[in-house]
Amino acid sequence: MRIFRALFVTLLTGALVWALNRPWGPAPAFGPFLSPFTGFWQNADNAAGLTSGSEIDVEGTTQPVTVNYDEYGVPHIFAQNDADAYFSQGYVTARDRLWQMEFQTHAAAGRLTELVGERALETDRFNRRMGMGFGAERAAEMMLADPTSKMVVEAYTAGINAYIKSLKSGQYPVEYKLMGYAPEPWTPIKCAYLLKLMTSTLAMGADDLRMTNIMRKYGPGVVADLFPDYPTLESPIVPAGTKWDFKALPIPATAIDAAMQKQLALRTAPSFDAGLVQRDAAIGSNNWAVGPDKSSTGYPILASDPHLTLSLPSIWYQIQLVTPTMNVCGVSLPGSPGVVIGFNQKVAWGVTNVGADVLDFYTIKFKDAKQSAYWHDNQWKPTTARIERYKVKGKPDVVDTVRYTHHGPVVYSTGQKPLRSNIPTGHAARWIAHEPANDLRCFYLLNRATNYADYRKALSHYVAPAQNFVFASVDKDIAISPNGKYPLKWKNQGKFILDGSLAAHDWQGWIPADQNPIVKNPPRGFVSSANQFLTDKTYPYYLGWQFAPSERGRRINERLTTMTNATPDSLRNLQNDNLNLRAVDALPTMLSLVQAQSLRPDQLAALEVIKKWSRRNDPDEMGPTIFTMWNEKLMEGIWKDEFDGGDTLPMRLPSFDRTLALLQRDPSARWFDDVKTPARESANDILTSSLKAACDSLTRAHGPMSPTWAWGLHKSTDVRHLIPGLDALSAMDVLSGGGSSVVNATTARTGPSWRMVVALGPNPKGYGVYPGGQSGNPGSPGYQNLLEAWRTGQLNELVYLKSANEKHSKLTYSITLK
């Protein structure tokens, strides 16, 4: 009996330890996770922050490196050579952001199944089938072939690995403990993956399929009318009338001919939506620079605020790197060496997304079910097979074969397969992310640039995602260039799905880098961009038929035109401009067409709010809430009956710009009729019914009209942790103004991921803030300590040191790496 009891309790002990030592579903292993010696408690950083310095013994630097931290947790790295600086950047970035760096590159590489199991398989499959791995491998190859970028990326890698090696499992970032895995060694290709991730975020927009379906259903007349190649209202990045000082290459002949149109009409509707997203109008950015004549300092002042999906740990990581070859300060992407947006003693630069059409789809005709050959240029050409192996947590590996044509990988939906058993067809993606590229080289040179010529030289190395690089120098030059590697196309090539069997449909070469659009020191005294059209219609090359809506760009240009004696604070103020130019444009028309007599009292009250509204998207206003909802219902009301084909025939709606022009010029157009009702509706009807629908929808969400309809509450901006659903590690309901198509582009999930203003001069002064903090640790006071300043539109001084010994009131502690 005693023996039985002893054995039983001993076994019970073992079972309890076993049960507590393993994860259960998504829950972490409770034993190690709750233990104060190894668990999350170990990530509970001192709330007072680190204040005392130390020497850290690491292997990898050739000379001692001093890292001074300021009160925002920004490292200022002083190294005696470049390799040591990049090593230290890797080390200190990993110290703050290790989990994020690795998770993002795992996501880009299609390896999330290793961490979360089968539910990530479709996401992983999509990333891999789009050729993220293929592109990253080519980029890594090119990066390592160049001695300079090889030195940079290898030193950075060694720095990250030195940090990883110093960790015991109890010191792993808390996300590793939550998900039950460990960091793996960093490799140079991960830097390439990170840049591919940016390309997939910023240059994966594709409406080819939707436009093709619209063409099939409505024909070229309607496409030309409703989906024009240039908007009604625009203020392009390179000011209209700027002369092009180059001799353009011959433009390839348009290959959309009668035969093509016929083929298009005969083809069954392609329906591979494979997770391709329509371009998100809210993911854009602003940047601008005012010249010496407009500034109070007599030197240029530059501003840059890239808009992205707001997330924690923060997208950006502030850093200063000082070596005998550079002294650069700004933000970096954790996982990529150097500074992406910032300034040095002589120059400052910033970026916004271009959004040119650099992703096209080609219909592929395979020889047979083996898919080992495809028809192109009147012959069968071999495909290459790329085997993708997915390690799935808790399940056997999944193996997938992707066929590559000379266009690129064939991406097609699994749902399509059984329908086409005899002649398997799919679509190959021709995507800029597949081009060999060494974008690091561009940032390496920009970080050391001293003048306009250096800036041009740096930009020539940049491939993707194409960015509007704004520039200002202490020589009093300002410039902006929508820059990247652009395919040479015929007009509208890639607006519709292309025929992968015709050589004339291939990309026809490249626009020479020195013929990319650019403007330097324009007479208007400023340069700017907000993702709008790049040029007027005189630029000889085709870059795309749609860009971001023009409101932000027009508003910025309007304010900069009238601005005089600009200070950094005037530019900060413009970054936070809440004027809703779309409302200014549209409300006179909308208010004149709406039929007030058929509204209920509560709807009339909402109309009154709109009429009295300041047109500013301030957080406490109800106007923006009602206008935004009305606008949404209006677009749906006008277009959804004709252009919502659901999943079977994916289409898209015309732009707001086109809709407004239609309302103004042709209020009796057939498009205003709801084809689902017997009556014939007019613009008046649809404006009225959409206002009613907007009021109903808001009442359902927030109750009868009251201050709960305030824009800041309704919009409810969240800065969410990278792992979906972890509200506890996110900043929820961050009360803020702004909105999509507003200069302060803060929407529910997206917004300015970094705001920077730099005043050039003999002693450059930088200011900046982002919604989060330098630490990636949710247990650290530095996780979101910058959020409040960001929310209220403030900027912090960017501490810019000249030497390691310089005293500065904001410095807190320093470490030495040796």
Add this chain to the structure above:
Amino acid sequence: MKSILLIAVLSAVAQFFMPWWIIAPIAFGVCFWQSESAGKAFLEGTASVTLVWTAYTVFLNIQNGGVLATRMGELLLKQPNSPGLMLTLAPFIGGLVGGIAGLAGFYVRQAFMPRFKL
């Protein structure tokens, strides 16, 4: 009392180098060696580990201002603004393991070496 002190000191030191479950063999061993009754063994195992885990979690939590315990309470237990829950749960789990391991240690001695006396 002596056992509690022994387990506490030994396990506190060991846990800096070894996995968390080292508390189980330590409680087992000390109770095998020292405990006078089943009830005392369980109590000594529980009290000692709870003591160590409470002391360390409270220390870490105070210097952190409760930030992470609050987040984890919300994440794991869906209870916002209650860092106290994690401060209770963690020592409870540790204590439970210590207690049962201690009990097992005492029972094993009783079963296999009933005459064992130091």
